[in-house]
Amino acid sequence: MAQERLQGLLAAIDVIIGDLDLTTVLRRVVQSACHMLQAEYGALGVIGPTGGLEHFVHRGMNAETVAAIGRLPRGKGLLGALIDDPTPIRLRRLADDPRSVGFPRHHPPMGAFLGVPVRVRGEVFGNLYLTNPPAGEFTEEDQELLTALAATAGMAIENARLFAQAHRRQEWLATSTEITRQLLTTTGRESLQLIADSVRRLAEADVTTVVLPSPDSGEVVVEVASGRGADALTGFRYPVENTLAGIAFTTGQPVLIGDAMQSGYVVHLQQAFPVGPVMVLPLAGEDGTRGALIVGRVKDAPRFDDALLDMATTFANHAALALELADARATRERALMLDDRDRIAGDLQDRVIQRLFGAGLILEAEASSTTSSRQSARLDQAVGELDEIIREIRQSVFQLRDVTAPRAVNLRGRLLGVAREMVPLLGFEPKVGLTGAIDAAMPDGAADDVIAVVREALSNAARHAHATRVSLQVTAEHGALTVTVSDDGVGVRNPTRSSGLANLAHRAERHGGRFVVSQWAAARTRATGHPGTQLRWTIPLR
Secondary structure, eight states: OHHHHHHHHHHHHHHHTTOOOHHHHHHHHHHHHHHHHTOSEEEEEEEOTTSSEEEEEEESOOHHHHHHHOSOOOSOHHHHHHHHSOSOEEESOGGGSTTOOOOOTTOOOOOOEEEEEEEETTEEEEEEEEEOOTTSSOOHHHHHHHHHHHHHHHHHHHHHHHHHHHHHHHHHHHHHHHHHHHHTTOOHHHHHHHHHHHHHHHTTOSEEEEEEEETTTTEEEEEEEEETTHHHHTTOEEEOTTBHHHHHHHHOOOEEESOGGGSSSBOGGGGTSOEEEEEEEEEEETTEEEEEEEEEEETTSOOOOHHHHHHHHHHHHHHHHHHHHHHHHHHHHHHHHHHHHHHHHHHIIIIIHHHHHHHHHHHHHHHHHOOOHHHHHHHHHHHHHHHHHHHHHHHHHHHHHHTTSSOSOOHHHHHHHHHHHTHHHHSSOOEEEEESOTTTTOOTTHHHHHHHHHHHHHHHIIIIIOOSOEEEEEEEETTEEEEEEEEOSSOOSOGGGOHHHHHHHHHHHTTTOEEEEEOOOOHHHHHHTOOOEEEEEEEEOO
16 A cells, blocks of 8 residues: 555656646646545645735636635635644644634535645745545645655746746847847837837736936936836826836836835836836936836736846846947937038038029129010019029028037927928928028027917918918027918908917017917918918017
8 A cells, every 4th residue: 555655656746747837837736646645625825925825726626616716715724824834734624723714605615634835945835735535534644645745846846937937038038139139220219119018028017117217307207108008107207206216216226016005105007007016127328227117017916026027137238238229329320410411501502502692693684784674574583583592492501500409409390390290281281481590599498389389370270271371481580589370361250269379479478579460461362362361479589
């Protein structure tokens, strides 16, 4: 009999060590234990980082019974006693022990009980439980056999965990290499989105966000988000004080939190759903921490472990380095582009404009010397066309050279961008004229107001004026910046009741300027039979 049981133990050990998948190993441990001791029910509870049972693998109950019972054990009562004091427990009748808290409804009856700890590298990984042997109780020999099986299970579990970690580390490194390659061909939000998507997938997280500091406001902003609640989180701003992101920015070290709701820190992920485990990974740059990855799982989900934190931190370091390289590449390419633009602008200024100007002088001389009024008018018209061409080329020169300026405000480019945005709404391209050094002496905060004024004026022309032509002229002359938007539409019926126009007036007044709405008598407007509208918005320059 003893030899048969020993052979059963060896067979059980052989089954357990035959796989390296952790979930499969846990299931085989329970199956082998039940088969070896002919127990009706068996289970293996995995202890979580903060105590209690994190996972519960069981055998003997069908799916209908499990569904009727509901929530699986969490490590209370007798199961909790085995966690608190990891020594074998053998009972003839489970219900007679004072530590037993009873069973929930629909739970099958259980009599004799045997529980032993499963240790991995000297630390208790979990506990193995058996109930209802055919003899009605477990013997001391049964306890010895189950303890021996648990020791072998501990080694098999350790091997499976190491194999899983090696596989995960290989996947993190492979993805890191791929991300580095992709980051060198992408920029801006697209790069950050790649990082967020990859971390969420590899960490098996519910959500990942990339948080960047706002240097002037003392706030941080969620630049991109991936996963659950991404739409609600993207663009969310909040103060940096008492936040996990703030810790990452200050220390440059990763942070691991088991339960965000109990951490005492502000965790912005809570704006989307109840958050439990959180992992914070700094994105270190040459000049300090440039951002942070905030990775979260829903409340009551398994915690992130130290091994995962280590792998994710290495990935974040590689990603941050790739971002630095991508930024350096973009800066170099921009410098080359600006050199080309400056060269083109110089050629236009020194060669093309001068030659056109000379041709205009020749035509003016011919017009003044001719005796034919018809020919003189045609020559004057040609001179006017050349003057218009020269103005447009000078405008292009300004645009080319403005982007080479170190200032953050490139109002010319933004104005042209707004005009392009309005093309689908207008149904045609507005005529744009930009004259003077628009960016040179812009008052503080005025650039955003100028853009808002242009966008509102063009939008009004598109939505209410039914215009077929719209002209945008922005000039910086004689110490003032003037925005003029003219159209050939139906005119403004009641300007005093327009909240949009009142807003434009307010924007002018706060910079010491003025705003005027009027009908205008352009020939094009008269041709349509409409009164047309002209909006003139003026503020002083510094």
